[in-house]
Amino acid sequence: MAKEHLEIDWAPYKEVKVFSLAKKYMFAVSCRLFINITDQEHVTRLSNLFSLIAAGLLSVPVNLPGTVFGHAVKGGKLINNELLALIRYRKMEFSQNKGSAQVDLLTRLLLVRDENEREMDERVVAAVITGLFIGSFDTTTSTVTSVMHYLADYPHVYSEVVREQMEIANSKGPDELLNWDDIQKMK
Ligand code: HEM
Known part of the structure; x- marks a missing residue:
């Protein structure tokens, strides 16, 4: 979705x-x-x-x-x-x-x-x-909106979040879905 x-x-x-x-x-x-x-x-x-x-x-x-x-x-x-x-x-x-x-x-x-x-x-x-x-x-x-707002305000945090997300994405197969363990890695 x-x-x-x-x-x-x-x-x-x-x-x-x-x-x-x-x-x-x-x-x-x-x-x-x-x-x-x-x-x-x-x-x-x-x-x-x-x-x-x-x-x-x-x-x-x-x-x-x-x-x-x-x-x-x-x-x-x-x-x-x-x-x-x-x-x-x-x-x-x-x-x-x-x-x-x-x-x-x-x-x-x-x-x-x-x-x-x-x-x-x-x-x-x-x-x-x-x-x-x-x-x-x-x-x-409102949580999603606030996160977006702060990520836009703090580019150094944004780039760290992108790095973290890409690391998780790259560890997955093309059709493999996110699981609970992946979410735990999103510090
Ligand atoms: C960022 C998201 C959320 C925040 C900030 C939040 C915040 C809160 C807060 C502060 C309370 C306590 C209210 C009070 O006792 O005065 C509460 C209770 C509750 N929330 Fe959330 N909530 C969130 C997401 C959700 C979601 C996604 C669900 C359900 C799918 C949910 C279901 C409930 C339920 C059922 C209670 C009552 C628990 C009880 O019986 O005491 N909340 N929430």
């Missing part, structure tokens, strides 16, 4: 706005990892709904139509309905033994059982997924 994103959204341009592109990328990664949604249109629609919630987090909590908070509540309800529909669809897939290939966080949560063999309440699963979207999205986006 990272390669594709860089090739399509960054490489063709002389100048890019890092924050908005990092946001687009991080949200797409979350959709893939959490709920296995990769269709671009679907990802964009969810992203717009989550942006409404994000704006509402720091707004005056007045739930009236037309207010930032009102939009956030509405967006939250739409996301919740969508996640519940997805959860029910997945459960139907499980019951027909079709869902085993889906390895995402949603599947893992749906397979969790407590000590009495009870599954998690659908609404709790939807809330956990929503919480992870909110918690992972702005944090990682």
Whole structure:
């Protein structure tokens, strides 16, 4: 996903706005990892709904139509309905033994059982997924953006990072993917 994103959204341009592109990328990664949604249109629609919630987090909590908070509540309800529909669809897939290939966080949560063999309440699963979207999205986006900003400000650090990255890249075969050990070498 990272390669594709860089090739399509960054490489063709002389100048890019890092924050908005990092946001687009991080949200797409979350959709893939959490709920296995990769269709671009679907990802964009969810992203717009989550942006409404994000704006509402720091707004005056007045739930009236037309207010930032009102939009956030509405967006939250739409996301919740969508996640519940997805959860029910997945459960139907499980019951027909079709869902085993889906390895995402949603599947893992749906397979969790407590000590009495009870599954998690659908609404709790939807809330956990929503919480992870909110918690992972702005944090990682702003980290990526800050790293880019500082690398641009400190060329001697940038050249060391490039050296380190190239060393790791050169140690890999052409189609070999990064693994956890490689990431540990990125001091
Ligand atoms: C650079 C990226 C991130 C930063 C700076 C960050 C920061 C934080 C901070 C400060 C808290 C504590 C909040 C509090 O208790 O007041 C927190 C909690 C949490 N974060 Fe992150 N986070 C990042 C990425 C992520 C990602 C990628 C995920 C999930 C995929 C995530 C999931 C969570 C969860 C679930 C909690 C709550 C843990 C609990 O139950 O106490 N975070 N994060």
